[in-house]
Amino acid sequence: MLCRAAFALYYVATYAGLLLRSPPWAAASDIVLATRGMQLPNERSATDDIVGGVAGVADPRRYQLDSDWGETFGGKRPPTLAVVNVSSARIRVLDAPHGVSPGQARFIPARSDCAQRIVFTGYKHAARKHGIVYCQNRPTGIFTSGLDGDDVKCLYSGSVRSPRVTPSGQALVFVSTLVGGPHASTSKLVYYDLGTGVASTIVPIINQPQELPQVLEGTRLPGGFPGLYLDQLPDNPWLQVDSSPQSEILLFSSIWRSTNVVLMLDIRTRVLSLHTPVDGTSSSSLLCVAGNFAVAKMSTPAQPEALVLGCATPSACGKEVCITWHHAQKPVANANVSWRVVQPSSAEKRQSMECIFVYPTAPDHSTRYFWPDASSPDLRPLIVMPHGGPHSTYTLDYSTLVAGLAKLGFGVLLVNFTGSLGFGQHAVHAQIGKMDTMSIDEIQQAAANIHASREGDAQATVYLGGSYSGYTGALLAGLVPGAFRAYVLRNPVIGIAENAAMSDIPDWCWAELGLPYDFESPPVLSPDVYAKMWHASPSRLVSKVRDPLLLLLGASDRRVPPPQSMSYYYHLKAAGAPVECKMYPSVGHPLDTVEAERDSFVSTIRFYAAALNKRTGGEQEL
Numbered sequence: 127m128l129c130r131a132a133f134a135l136y137y138v139a140t141y142a143g144l145l146l147r148s149p150p151w152a153a154a155s156d157i158v159l160a161t162r163g164m165q166l167p168n169e170r171s172a173t174d175d176i177v178g179g180v181a182g183v184a185d186p187r188r189y190q191l192d193s194d195w196g197e198t199f200g201g202k203r204p205p206t207l208a209v210v211n212v213s214s215a216r217i218r219v220l221d222a223p224h225g226v227s228p229g230q231a232r233f234i235p236a237r238s239d240c241a242q243r244i245v246f247t248g249y250k251h252a253a254r255k256h257g258i259v260y261c262q263n264r265p266t267g268i269f270t271s272g273l274d275g276d277d278v279k280c281l282y283s284g285s286v287r288s289p290r291v292t293p294s295g296q297a298l299v300f301v302s303t304l305v306g307g308p309h310a311s312t313s314k315l316v317y318y319d320l321g322t323g324v325a326s327t328i329v330p331i332i333n334q335p336q337e338l339p340q341v342l343e344g345t346r347l348p349g350g351f352p353g354l355y356l357d358q359l360p361d362n363p364w365l366q367v368d369s370s371p372q373s374e375i376l377l378f379s380s381i382w383r384s385t386n387v388v389l390m391l392d393i394r395t396r397v398l399s400l401h402t403p404v405d406g407t408s409s410s411s412l413l414c415v416a417g418n419f420a421v422a423k424m425s426t427p428a429q430p431e432a433l434v435l436g437c438a439t440p441s442a443c444g445k446e447v448c449i450t451w452h453h454a455q456k457p458v459a460n461a462n463v464s465w466r467v468v469q470p471s472s473a474e475k476r477q478s479m480e481c482i483f484v485y486p487t488a489p490d491h492s493t494r495y496f497w498p499d500a501s502s503p504d505l506r507p508l509i510v511m512p513h514g515g516p517h518s519t520y521t522l523d524y525s526t527l528v529a530g531l532a533k534l535g536f537g538v539l540l541v542n543f544t545g546s547l548g549f550g551q552h553a554v555h556a557q558i559g560k561m562d563t564m565s566i567d568e569i570q571q572a573a574a575n576i577h578a579s580r581e582g583d584a585q586a587t588v589y590l591g592g593s594y595s596g597y598t599g600a601l602l603a604g605l606v607p608g609a610f611r612a613y614v615l616r617n618p619v620i621g622i623a624e625n626a627a628m629s630d631i632p633d634w635c636w637a638e639l640g641l642p643y644d645f646e647s648p649p650v651l652s653p654d655v656y657a658k659m660w661h662a663s664p665s666r667l668v669s670k671v672r673d674p675l676l677l678l679l680g681a682s683d684r685r686v687p688p689p690q691s692m693s694y695y696y697h698l699k700a701a702g703a704p705v706e707c708k709m710y711p712s713v714g715h716p717l718d719t720v721e722a723e724r725d726s727f728v729s730t731i732r733f734y735a736a737a738l739n740k741r742t743g744g745e746q747e748l
């Protein structure tokens with residue numbers, strides 16, 4: 127359809143290797159390199175301003191600081207919208223509105239009263255850019271413009287993303303989350319009528335999930351629906367169920383308690399329905415939609431992702447549309463690993479806290495080392511592993527790390543403390559300002575529950591965490607010495623105030639303490655705010671640490687930069703604490719290069735082996 131418009135719209139973004147060869151201060155030369163051989167628009171010069179033997183050397187803009195979008199965008203150029211007419215090979219670079227980086231652009235088809243236009247998400251920045259990856263609370267807007275970049279309008283401001291034009295071309299739907307505060311929380315879905323210019327909420331923010339189906343904002347919601355927790359809508363979310371081109375059925379996935387599910391929203395009938403299980407048996411994420419087919423991946427903690435093909439049919443099954451899922455490949459089970467979702471006891475009254483316990487079920491050649499007496503589950507070593515964020519969730523999705531640890535004989539306890547996504551907006555906010563107390567209590571309680579059910583060895587319980595859960599680990603090491611036999615902390619937050627000065631998301635440091643933060647005019651660190659950050663930071667407890675502690679750091683981490691952990695490491699070493707530190711060059715916050723994943727897994731296992739007094743050497747050498 128878009129091809130028929132003889133147009134292509136794309137970013138001359140920052141990724142193309144081509145761009146790296148252009149001098150980083152000369153925006154126009156990107157176009158030359160990226161579109162070599164094409165005619166350039168007259169209004170932009172294709173050459174450097176400075177012509178000479180070494181073009182650009184004298185350019186005053188050469189070393190000018192132009193901040194990027196932080197973690198995972200390090201050194202990337204500002205995104206630019208360009209419209210290419212593929213018939214004439216003409217390219218037009220559009221001017222972005224002042225203080226806005228454009229992204230997620232698509233065409234809005236011409237309507238009777240309106241020519242073809244462009245819609246895009248505008249990422250706003252004032253004095254500085256704030257990192258955007260893993261953050262759904264950024265000031266953004268849904269913008270439209272003419273094909274020449276003229277007549278720019280901001281249709282909707284807030285923290286918005288994923289604009290999608292409805293099949294009729296008459297409206298947009300997009301996702302919206304509260305600006306500021308927690309970096310991720312419950313989202314709503316907005317319907318914007320392009321004809322009338324009226325925006326309405328079609329799936330609202332859910333504060334507290336209700337057991338029974340309910341109608342809110344005119345949409346019927348299924349029982350138990352906890353609200354929307356999704357990063358982006360699928361590229362094409364529209365399911366075409368019958369021969370009627372008029373159907374407007376949106377398909378997407380979202381977190382629902384401890385799992386990912388596929389949800390369907392019929393825009394015409396205003397019915398939201400669930401199309402994959404929420405019974406704790408698997409996790410499903412939608413990959414793409416084409417016609418009446420959908421492709422998703424399904425997995426469990428013991429079974430790697432398998433592709434499933436969904437076929438949608440109008441039906442008599444009670445819902446308006448049925449999706450039948452077929453396995454496109456035979457699921458491969460990871461033998462001898464099992465799992466269960468651990469609910470909080472009613473006495474704990476922590477509605478929003480839940481855990482997933484993944485464990486080896488039978489002894490085999492790989493479990494012998496850490497769990498030699500496999501007939502006794504209470505002698506199984508236990509790894510307590512809360513998630514990062516803090517506003518994120520462990521779902522039943524397969525994780526190589528977790529399955530690998532279980533195959534080595536460990537029980538692995540994935541802790542979703544209060545503040546996790548998938549349990550309603552109240553659960554997200556319940557944790558704000560309490561990160562140095564509430565999470566700490568819940569993590570210990572979660573471990574104690576496994577000890578009490580005699581499924582893990584209290585004498586052989588270790589800790590694994592990263593980012594926020596690296597923070598809670600370092601706090602536990604200082605506050606409750608002896609609570610764990612060893613700690614492995616991946617890019618932990620060690621000093622909140624230090625992080626505030628270095629992180630690409632300084633707002634996190636204010637927001638998680640429940641303090642106000644203004645994106646347009648970031649606050650200066652005052653002595654009283656510093657005192658609050660200091661009090662909640664593991665760095666102040668450095669002299670209390672006595673349990674073995676391994677720090678795994680990414681040298682290029684922009685989110686939680688390593689200097690705070692390095693300084694912690696030097697202090698621990700000076701105090702004679704059993705600390706080790708690894709620094710992975712050119713690796714960012716998730717430590718997710720192949721080499722960093724390999725080395726961090728092996729280092730983690732070796733560190734636990736030493737801390738649990740396992741022999742290293744001889745036939746059992748790790």
Ligand SMILES: *[C@@H]1O[C@H](CO)[C@@H](O)[C@H](O)[C@H]1NC(C)=O
Pocket residue numbers: 131132133211212213214
């Ligand atoms: C694209 O270029 C072709 C060939 O020059 C021209 O006929 C057409 O009108 C252009 N399309 C638009 C939308 O400008």
Ligand SMILES: *[C@@H]1O[C@H](CO)[C@@H](O)[C@H](O)[C@H]1NC(C)=O
Pocket residue numbers: 383384385467468477478479480481482519520521522540541542543544545546547548549553
């Ligand atoms: C994650 O935590 C939430 C509450 O914060 C809970 O409802 C959910 O079931 C948990 N999921 C898992 C897999 O533990």
Ligand SMILES: *[C@@H]1O[C@H](CO)[C@@H](O)[C@H](O)[C@H]1NC(C)=O
Pocket residue numbers: 461462488489490491
């Ligand atoms: C699972 O455990 C059984 C019993 O200990 C063992 O014989 C089998 O080899 C194990 N399977 C795998 C795939 O490790």
